[in-house]
Amino acid sequence: NAGVTQTPKFRVLKTGQSMTLLCAQDMNHEYMYWYRQDPGMGLRLIHYSVGEGTTAKGEVPDGYNVSRLKKQNFLLGLESAAPSQTSVYFCASSYSPYRWAQETYEQYFGPGTRLTVT
Amino acid sequence: GDSVTQMEGPVTLSEEAFLTINCTYTATGYPSLFWYVQYPGEGLQLLLKATKADDKGSNKGFEATYRKETTSFHLEKGSVQVSDSAVYFCALIYGNNRLAFGKGNQVVVIP
Numbered sequence: 001n002a003g004v005t006q007t008p009k010f011r012v013l014k015t016g017q018s019m020t021l022l023c024a025q026d027m028n029h030e031y032m033y034w035y036r037q038d039p040g041m042g043l044r045l046i047h048y049s050v051g052e053g054t055t056a057k058g059e060v061p062d063g064y065n066v067s068r069l070k071k072q073n074f075l076l077g078l079e080s081a082a083p084s085q086t087s088v089y090f091c092a093s094s095y096s097p098y099r100w101a102q103e104t105y106e107q108y109f110g111p112g113t114r115l116t117v118t
Numbered sequence: 119g120d121s122v123t124q125m126e127g128p129v130t131l132s133e134e135a136f137l138t139i140n141c142t143y144t145a146t147g148y149p150s151l152f153w154y155v156q157y158p159g160e161g162l163q164l165l166l167k168a169t170k171a172d173d174k175g176s177n178k179g180f181e182a183t184y185r186k187e188t189t190s191f192h193l194e195k196g197s198v199q200v201s202d203s204a205v206y207f208c209a210l211i212y213g214n215n216r217l218a219f220g221k222g223n224q225v226v227v228i229p
Contacts, residue, residue, distance in 0.1 A: 109162040
C-alpha cells in the first residue's frame with residue numbers, strides 16, 4: 001500500500017495564480033483532511049471530509065476550496081494565491097469513528113507539499 | 119474550543135540524556151490524546167496515544183500518561199539517541215475525528 005500520497009511535492013506560484021493540490025489514499029478511509037503547517041503555529045485544519053461528496057470547513061478555510069468526488073481523493077484548490085498561503089500542506093486520512101463504533105482512529109499523513117507564493 | 123499547549127522553544131540535549139516535553143490540554147470531557155513525530159522532510163507519524171484517564175501510551179522507548187487531574191500528557195524518554203531528533207506534536211481529538219495540535223517542539227540530540 002502506498003498510504004497517503006500528495007501531488008506535487010513542491011510548487012512556486014505568483015500572486016493571483018491558481019492551483020490544485022491532489023491527495024490520494026488507498027486505505028479505504030472514509031475521512032480526509034487538509035492541514036497547513038507554518039513555523040511556530042503547529043498544524044491547522046483547513047477543510048475536511050467525512051465521506052465522498054461531503055466537505056466541511058476547518059479552522060482556517062478562507063482562500064481555499066476542496067472537493068471529494070471520489071472516496072480515495074481529496075483536492076485542495078487555491079483560486080487566487082496570496083503570499084500568506086506560503087506554507088507546507090499536509091493531507092491526512094482516517095477511518096470513520098462510526099465504522100466499528102470505536103471512539104477515535106489514527107490519522108495517517110502524506111509527505112506534504114511545499115508551496116511558495118511570490 | 120478544545121486546545122493543546124506545548125512548552126515553548128526547541129529542546130537541545132546530549133545523547134543518552136532524559137527527555138521531557140510538556141503538554142497540557144483544555145477540553146470539554148476527556149478526549150483521546152496523541153503524540154505525533156515529524157522527522158526532517160517527512161509527514162507526521164503517530165508515536166503514541168492514550169484514550170482515557172490514567173492510560174499510558176508507549177512506543178520506541180517514549181511514554182506519556184494521561185493525567186486528568188492536571189490535564190496533562192507529557193512525553194518522556196529515558197535515553198535519547200541522535201535518531202530521535204525530530205519535531206514532536208501533542209494533539210487531541212474532537213468532533214468528527216479532527217485533531218487539534220500544539221505548536222510542536224523541535225528536539226535536537228547532539229552526539
